[in-house]
Amino acid sequence: METELISKKDLLDLKGISYGQLYRWKRKNLIPEDWFIRKSTFTGQETFFPKEKILQRIDKIQEMKEDLSLDDLAEVFSPTVGDVEFSTESLVGNGIISEMAFNFFMDVRNFNKLFEFEDVIQVYLIDQLLNSGEINREEARMVLDLLNGKEEIFRTKPTEIVIVRKFGVSSSLLVSNQENVLFDNGTKIIKKVSIGTVAEELKSKLMGVK
Amino acid sequence: MSSKNLIINGSSSTNGGDFDKVSIRGEGTIYGDVKADVVNIYGQGTFRDNVSIKKMKVMGQTDIYGGINADLLKVYGQLDISKMSKVKHLKVRGEVKFFNHLYGERIDNKGSLKVNGNVTCDQFLSKGECKIDGLLSAEEINVKLLFSTSRITEIGGGTVSVNRHNFPYGINFRSKRAHLVTTVVEADDIYLEYTTAKVVRGNNIKIGPGCDIELIEYRDSIHVSPASTVHSEINTNVKKIDLPPKAN
Known part of the structure; x- marks a missing residue:
């Protein structure tokens, strides 16, 4: 997987931001450390970023910093959301998750406590996947089984869920700290989602509700 | 209790x-x-x-x-x-060595500070010796050089100022070794004295005496003291004029 890179200088010019701002955002953890890629060039060391990710992130920061402080923003981009609990009404009522996905989740998990952020992510994820029509209920059940009890993993590490099918049999993987996952030819990757991205999306929705 | x-x-x-x-x-x-x-x-x-x-x-x-x-x-x-350590307010009057990253809010060094890793804080003040084998990132960086050579691999932040300390009463204790060696300095406003660097990038850059810098990239203004050597200067603002068509 070759990702297109952008140099720090080009990035600053393109987005009209200054070195001070960039370092400030980095200090506040708005830009993850591993996006800073060092390469030696003829002028010495230069820093590069994965182009698509960093441009998206900076757009988002610039757009949201009008209403939120940098610390609030850091909250949005961090993989956790403290100890916030959510009630069913606030989630379903505000249209963050659909009632169907909610019922499905309750059905699979026998859930009867207040929702923590980790639970909300799972329902939200299932909701998105089922809604897009890419997976069926059986597979959704499988993903929920996979995620059950693994909260610690996807809370602390960048994690992806990969759903594959081979010969009509589906299977799902939880990949953390991924470098590269390769499959044989007969295997078809149906869906690959990074939990971080989903969490970010969900968080900005939840912040909007509050 | x-x-x-x-x-x-x-x-x-x-x-x-x-x-x-x-x-x-x-x-x-x-x-x-x-x-x-x-x-x-x-x-x-x-x-x-x-x-x-x-x-x-x-x-x-x-x-x-x-x-x-x-x-x-x-x-x-x-x-x-x-x-790895988190110290909100660090006051060094003796000697401290961190063998890993250091995070803080205010770091005030008047002795010797050595870090094998990155230093991240809001305010970094040093008047003495500092050796940082990594990135020093802070909103305000103020390094005063006293006697010995300080080494910081990379410096980045809002404002950076590096100068030799002026002793009071006209006494001159200054050593020729009071020098800063670094590779990259990136900040909005930069003032450097007695510094050896490969690249200095920023908006407003002022170079005082005793510097040896290979490349300066500035956006708004630059001033170089005649007692310093700067091998090349680039105004990135000029380049910006022919950049937009590429971006669209």
Whole structure:
């Protein structure tokens, strides 16, 4: 997987931001450390970023910093959301998750406590996947089984869920700290989602509700 | 609740735990994590694991084999820390060595500060010696050079100023070795004196005497003292005019 890179200088010019701002955002953890890629060039060391990710992130920061402080923003981009609990009404009522996905989740998990952020992510994820029509209920059940009890993993590490099918049999993987996952030819990757991205999306929705 | 103090007078070793006050006069070794409000060390102290405290004062010599998490850390003696540390307010009057990253809010060094890793804080003031083998990132960076050569691999932040300290009463203790060696300096406003650097990038750059810089990339303004050598200068604003068509 070759990702297109952008140099720090080009990035600053393109987005009209200054070195001070960039370092400030980095200090506040708005830009993850591993996006800073060092390469030696003829002028010495230069820093590069994965182009698509960093441009998206900076757009988002610039757009949201009008209403939120940098610390609030850091909250949005961090993989956790403290100890916030959510009630069913606030989630379903505000249209963050659909009632169907909610019922499905309750059905699979026998859930009867207040929702923590980790639970909300799972329902939200299932909701998105089922809604897009890419997976069926059986597979959704499988993903929920996979995620059950693994909260610690996807809370602390960048994690992806990969759903594959081979010969009509589906299977799902939880990949953390991924470098590269390769499959044989007969295997078809149906869906690959990074939990971080989903969490970010969900968080900005939840912040909007509050 | 009764107060729990750990006091070592003489020589002893003990287990860690939760304390109000820890004080070592003599020689003490503590095995296990330590959590305390106040820690004072007058002799030699060794912490084999992590330390989490509000206020710590080191007058003697101390080794911490874990990391430290402190609100205020004052060092008048010598302190070595092995793992990643968070110190809100660090005051160095003696010598401190961090063998891993250091995070803080205000770092005030008037002795010798050595870090094998990155230093991240809001305000970084140094008047003495500092050696940072990594990135120093802060909103405000102020380095005053006294006697010896300071080395910082990379510097980035809001404002950066590096200058030689002026001694009062016209006394000149200055050493020729009072110099800063670095590779990259990136900030909005930069003032450098007696600095050797490969690349300096910023909006407003002022170069005082005694510098040797290979490349300067500036956006708004530049001023170079005649007592400095700058091999090349690029105004990135000029380049910006023919950039937009590429971006669209």
